Amino acid sequence: MSVEAKVQKIIMDQLGVSADEVKPEASFVEDLGADSLDLTELIMAMEEEFSLEIDDEEAQKLLKVKDAVSYVEKHTE
Amino acid sequence: MTKKRVVITGLSALSPIGGNLAETWDNLLAGKSGIAPISAFDASAFAARIAGEVKDFNPEAYDIPMKQARRMDRFVQFAVATSMMLLKDADFIIDDKNAEDVSVLLGVGLGGLKTIEDFHTRLVEAGPNKISPFMIPMLISNMGPGQVSIFTGARGQNAVITSACASAMHAIGYAYSEILLGRTEFAITGGVEAVVTPMGISGFTALKALSTANDTPEKASRPFDLNRNGFVMGEGAGILFIESLESAQKRGAKIYAEIVGFGATGDAYHMTAPRDDGEGMAGAMRKAVQDAGLTPDAVDHINAHGTSTSLNDAAETKAIKKVFGKRAYDIPICANKSQVGHLLGAAGGIESVFAILSLYKGIIPGTINYETPDPECDLNYMGSGPQKIQAEYALCNSFGFGGTNACILYKHYQGS
Numbered sequence: 218m219s220v221e222a223k224v225q226k227i228i229m230d231q232l233g234v235s236a237d238e239v240k241p242e243a244s245f246v247e248d249l250g251a252d253s254l255d256l257t258e259l260i261m262a263m264e265e266e267f268s269l270e271i272d273d274e275e276a277q278k279l280l281k282v283k284d285a286v287s288y289v290e291k292h293t294e
Numbered sequence: 295m296t297k298k299r300v301v302i303t304g305l306s307a308l309s310p311i312g313g314n315l316a317e318t319w320d321n322l323l324a325g326k327s328g329i330a331p332i333s334a335f336d337a338s339a340f341a342a343r344i345a346g347e348v349k350d351f352n353p354e355a356y357d358i359p360m361k362q363a364r365r366m367d368r369f370v371q372f373a374v375a376t377s378m379m380l381l382k383d384a385d386f387i388i389d390d391k392n393a394e395d396v397s398v399l400l401g402v403g404l405g406g407l408k409t410i411e412d413f414h415t416r417l418v419e420a421g422p423n424k425i426s427p428f429m430i431p432m433l434i435s436n437m438g439p440g441q442v443s444i445f446t447g448a449r450g451q452n453a454v455i456t457s458a459c460a461s462a463m464h465a466i467g468y469a470y471s472e473i474l475l476g477r478t479e480f481a482i483t484g485g486v487e488a489v490v491t492p493m494g495i496s497g498f499t500a501l502k503a504l505s506t507a508n509d510t511p512e513k514a515s516r517p518f519d520l521n522r523n524g525f526v527m528g529e530g531a532g533i534l535f536i537e538s539l540e541s542a543q544k545r546g547a548k549i550y551a552e553i554v555g556f557g558a559t560g561d562a563y564h565m566t567a568p569r570d571d572g573e574g575m576a577g578a579m580r581k582a583v584q585d586a587g588l589t590p591d592a593v594d595h596i597n598a599h600g601t602s603t604s605l606n607d608a609a610e611t612k613a614i615k616k617v618f619g620k621r622a623y624d625i626p627i628c629a630n631k632s633q634v635g636h637l638l639g640a641a642g643g644i645e646s647v648f649a650i651l652s653l654y655k656g657i658i659p660g661t662i663n664y665e666t667p668d669p670e671c672d673l674n675y676m677g678s679g680p681q682k683i684q685a686e687y688a689l690c691n692s693f694g695f696g697g698t699n700a701c702i703l704y705k706h707y708q709g710s
Binding site for chain 1 (some may be wrong): 359360361362364420424426427428431
């Protein structure tokens with residue numbers, strides 16, 4: 218499975234949204250209905266899936282689906 | 295000043311013998327047992343490997359979206375599911391005008407034990423930075439009423455009462471009092487519990503409180519029987535919708551029964567054992583009857599706490615004899631734990647639902663597995679099954695660790 222597909226699956230599981238909602242341009246808060254607790258858990262789920270440590274400052278920049286995908290692509294081999 | 299009359303206008307249940315009120319009641323009268331091998335986790339290393347679990351519970355089937363359900367401990371899912379069914383049964387719609395008049399006051403004995411177990415494992419295995427922001431809001435016991443409020447829009451008082459296995463009875467007693475005092479118009483009250491978990495089962499096993507009759511699960515819970523050897527843990531919820539008689543009549547609500555008395559005491563005796571003279575239990579029963587302005591002669595049905603432990607059933611029998619004298623032998627007494635197991639903090643909720651339906655339908659359920667009389671327990675426990683008896687006053691008992699005793703007296707509603 219590609220990084221993009223894995224991230225998409227995590228977002229679907231965590232936020233209870235469907236595949237066609239998880240578009241690259243979709244904002245976690247505005248389009249996918251996430252609150253601050255959801256975001257914290259979403260980051261933790263990505264850390265676990267990709268064995269990453271995402272610090273808080275970086276995490277705050279991940280506003281859209283495409284931000285999360287490119288962050289993970291950049292920080293994994 | 296005349297005391298306000300408080301009535302029950304809605305009932306809801308989620309139990310080891312049914313996913314709703316009707317199924318639960320039908321299976322109760324059919325004498326079915328909800329006790330089976332534990333399915334929630336691998337219990338093969340445990341001394342007690344049976345429980346009364348709510349079977350195949352799926353939150354989505356109760357209109358709880360999966361995203362929200364994942365952020366709820368099982369007891370909270372039960373509370374929300376049962377409360378939403380309750381409002382339908384009560385034919386009550388919460389709107390902007392009445393929202394602040396609807397309180398949610400539930401009894402919970404332990405709370406989110408499964409959540410604590412899961413996150414403790416994560417803490418040990420993955421470290422402190424891997425704890426979810428949902429851990430605390432999932433495990434706190436008052437998230438039961440909290441989520442009920444979020445899902446139903448009820449904006450009145452919102453709280454949990456915790457008094458071990460008497461939690462639900464104290465919650466109903468409190469809700470009843472608040473309506474009498476005029477502090478709330480309506481209450482969603484009763485109890486909820488879900489601790490069939492490794493810590494829940496091992497903790498009660500360590501107390502030697504649980505039956506280990508693993509090979510005969512349906513026979514394991516046998517209140518008042520000579521061969522009882524401990525209680526069987528159950529889970530679920532039993533919840534009532536209550537309001538003043540005036541309000542119920544004004545909105546043309548169906549009235550199941552009336553609440554007429556609440557009595558509670560403490561034992562000042564032992565952490566887990568009831569007083570062997572039964573005096574704490576007797577005191578709570580007397581006070582409930584006195585609160586209704588009656589004498590014990592009025593009571594013609596007892597829904598017993600009857601746990602199937604050696605100590606409780608002997609002490610409760612002694613207490614009933616103290617309060618009712620010679621009449622104790624004539625009063626039909628049932629112990630629903632024989633069928634659903636011990637729902638701990640929810641016991642007084644589910645058993646209140648049963649006591650209220652007994653009055654409403656004119657039929658008293660039996661006590662299954664009552665086969666061999668114990669000389670210490672020699673009353674009429676309805677061992678031969680349900681009987682058509684129109685009782686006028688049903689006393690419902692709940693007693694808990696810490697020596698806490700709470701009883702509610704329900705009255706058959708005969709119209710105004």
